[in-house]
Amino acid sequence: MSTFAVTNASTGEVEERFDTVDAGRIPGILDTAHKAFSSWREVPVEERARILGRVAEIFSEREDELAGIIGREMGKRLPEGRQEVQLVVQIFSWYAEHGPELLKDTALDPMGADETYVRHDPLGVLLGIMPWNFPYYQLARFAAPNLLVGNAILMKQAEICPRSAQTFAEILAEAGVPEGAYTNLFLDTDDVPRLIEDFRVRGVSLTGSERAGSIVAAQAGEHLKKSVLELGGNDPFVVLDTKDLDGLVEHAVGLRVSVQGQVCTSPKRIIVADGLYDDFVARAKQAVEALTVGAYDDPDADLGPLSSEGARDGVVERIRQAAEDGATVHTGGEKLDRPGWFMSPALITDIDEDSDLGCNELFGPAVMVYRARDEEDALRIANASQYGLQASVWTDDLERGRRFAERMEAGMVHVNEHLVTQAGLPFGGVGRSGYGRELAEWGLKEFTNEKLVRLNEQSFG
Numbered sequence: 001m002s003t004f005a006v007t008n009a010s011t012g013e014v015e016e017r018f019d020t021v022d023a024g025r026i027p028g029i030l031d032t033a034h035k036a037f038s039s040w041r042e043v044p045v046e047e048r049a050r051i052l053g054r055v056a057e058i059f060s061e062r063e064d065e066l067a068g069i070i071g072r073e074m075g076k077r078l079p080e081g082r083q084e085v086q087l088v089v090q091i092f093s094w095y096a097e098h099g100p101e102l103l104k105d106t107a108l109d110p111m112g113a114d115e116t117y118v119r120h121d122p123l124g125v126l127l128g129i130m131p132w133n134f135p136y137y138q139l140a141r142f143a144a145p146n147l148l149v150g151n152a153i154l155m156k157q158a159e160i161c162p163r164s165a166q167t168f169a170e171i172l173a174e175a176g177v178p179e180g181a182y183t184n185l186f187l188d189t190d191d192v193p194r195l196i197e198d199f200r201v202r203g204v205s206l207t208g209s210e211r212a213g214s215i216v217a218a219q220a221g222e223h224l225k226k227s228v229l230e231l232g233g234n235d236p237f238v239v240l241d242t243k244d245l246d247g248l249v250e251h252a253v254g255l256r257v258s259v260q261g262q263v264c265t266s267p268k269r270i271i272v273a274d275g276l277y278d279d280f281v282a283r284a285k286q287a288v289e290a291l292t293v294g295a296y297d298d299p300d301a302d303l304g305p306l307s308s309e310g311a312r313d314g315v316v317e318r319i320r321q322a323a324e325d326g327a328t329v330h331t332g333g334e335k336l337d338r339p340g341w342f343m344s345p346a347l348i349t350d351i352d353e354d355s356d357l358g359c360n361e362l363f364g365p366a367v368m369v370y371r372a373r374d375e376e377d378a379l380r381i382a383n384a385s386q387y388g389l390q391a392s393v394w395t396d397d398l399e400r401g402r403r404f405a406e407r408m409e410a411g412m413v414h415v416n417e418h419l420v421t422q423a424g425l426p427f428g429g430v431g432r433s434g435y436g437r438e439l440a441e442w443g444l445k446e447f448t449n450e451k452l453v454r455l456n457e458q459s460f461g
Contacts (some may be wrong), residue, residue: 002188004162009075009305010295010340018162020186022339026194029183031153033125034200036180041122041150044099048148053096054175055144056089059136066167070135071296073161075305075341078297080259088140094423095444099148102441105453115455119450122150124202125227127195127215131208132158132307133262133363139168141427142205143182145173145444151202152180154195160308192216197223203447206230207264210270210432220362228436228446229232229265230428232361233389236382237267237418239276240375240395240404248394249283254368255419259289260306261315264433265390267418268362270369271381277371281349284367285330288347291319293336303365305341312341315364318356319346327351353384361387375404383409389429392418411437 004018021029040048059066067081076084106118126146130138135157143153157165169184187195195201196219203226206216220227237255238396242248256267272280294301306312312335319333335348345365351357357368372378382391391410395401401415411429414420421427421439428437436446 002159002186002190004040004159006073006184007160007308008072008340009307009402010072010337012296012309014340015072016163018186020188023188023191023194026191029154029185030125030198032180032199033154033183034219036178037122037124037152039149040147040152040178040181041343043150045103045148045150048150049096049100050187051176052099052144052148053090053176055172056096058091058171058175059085059092060089062171066136066164066233068297069167070161073135073164074132075296076259077301077304078299079174081296084134084137085096087423088136089141091137091423091439092144095144095148097423098144098424099444102444103149109433110454113454113456114155115453117453119443119451119453120149121147121451122271122448123449125152125154125200126206126447127192127201128153129153129192129206129208129212130155133160133259133264135164137421138207141438141443143172145439146447147177147182149444149448150172151447153182154185155183156185162186172460179254188380193205193219196225197219201225203449205436208222210368213434225449228428229434230436230438231389231432231434232387233264233266233429233433234268234359234361234385235265235390235410235418236385236386236392236408237270238372238382238393238404238408239270239272239280240378240393240400241397242275242276242394243396245279246283247277250287251279253284253287256367257288257303257365258419260303262307262311262363263419264361265412265421267392269358269381269385270367271372271378272369273378274374277369277450281330281347281369284369285347288345288367289331291345293342293344295340296330303345306343306364307341308452309341311363312343313332315362315366317342318362319348319364319366322351322355322357324347325352325355327357329357353381359385374457379404383407386432387429388431389433390418390420391412392416394403 003386006016205228291302328348328350334345336342390412425444
């Protein structure tokens with residue numbers, strides 16, 4: 001049984017509880033969503049875009065309040081919470097501005113007809129299953145494009161983020177999204193298959209763990225439903241050369257511990273060329289030890305708490321096991337003796353590429369540095385992963401960076417930047433990181449019927 005509750009990550013205290021949806025209500029919820037889809041799809045796209053623009057305005061107006069909600073729920077520091085709210089504003093604004101043009105019919109070569117084109121029609125009711133690390137952004141990047149298309153959405157948010165999920169739905173309703181076109185569900189995980197198997201649900205998108213993704217993909221496949229998966233990452237951050245090692249180290253450490261390292265695209269494997277490695281590690285140790293841990297609303301804190309007690313304890317245990325297996329823990333990686341889900345940020349080297357930390361995502365504030373003999377070895381290490389979400393390479397030579405980036409195996413590759421997401425950029429990975437794309441034009445059309453239409457005058461001669 002899923003338990004939806006707000007447990008303040010900075011204190012460990014339960015502040016609110018929410019009732020799950022009774023299984024007997026599910027057929028009625030589906031009826032409402034399906035009826036809403038039938039009318040919502042007929043609303044002119046310009047009006048749907050206007051409503052999305054109003055959603056953006058409300059999020060901007062309530063920025064501080066919204067940041068505080070997710071700070072309590074999952075420990076996100078207030079500055080990072082405000083940044084997330086502004087990203088939501090950007091997403092809804094982008095689709096409001098660009099979406100209607102992108103959804104216009106696509107003209108094709110008539111190929112013997114009088115006219116041939118493709119319509120981008122909505123599919124119907126969609127199910128979203130979203131995680132806790134970006135409680136608003138994850139919902140927005142699925143909801144905004146699909147509401148604009150004319151789909152209806154059933155949204156299951158993570159159990160630890162019920163207040164933000166409910167608030168998100170309330171904002172959409174206030175902006176003019178009709179009842180049933182977007183429905184927040186405090187749904188028991190065991191009831192998810194009942195939604196996927198229903199003929200009115202035409203697709204499902206999940207952001208979460210590989211295990212959850214595998215289960216949902218199997219269920220969707222069994223019932224011939226389209227699915228999109230955004231799963232984990234073990235993203236490489238390759239340092240080939242730099243004229244500013246101090247600046248690069250500070251930047252790398254800051255990116256890695258953003259949101260306490262609980263980001264799918266966090267640079268989890270920092271791979272440094274041999275000539276820079278020793279100095280990089282020495283400076284990284286100083287940078288990690290200079291970080292201040294504090295509550296989500298502590299203005300002096302560089303890191304907040306992890307999202308839950310189990311998340312914190314799991315990260316601490318995996319670091320302990322890595323040290324026992326031969327990795328070097330230079331600093332940190334320990335549970336802090338205070339209320340809330342706090343740990344000290346860690347710096348780890350000498351990680352066996354085939355070990356747990358070498359192969360699997362670590363969702364916590366641990367800077368993990370690998371030594372590469374040369375550029376080819378750096379590329380080998382970077383690509384020696386079954387994940388393929390985001391990757392980056394750092395160099396003062398942009399052409400060198402371009403050549404290297406084009407050989408990296410990931411859904412998103414950057415030169416001299418990392419942890420990047422914007423409304424106009426497609427987001428998604430390959431391999432164990434999932435499939436499909438969100439955001440930009442690609443996310444807009446993932447759940448559309450790309451319907452071919454051909455027009456011909458009647459002629460039988």
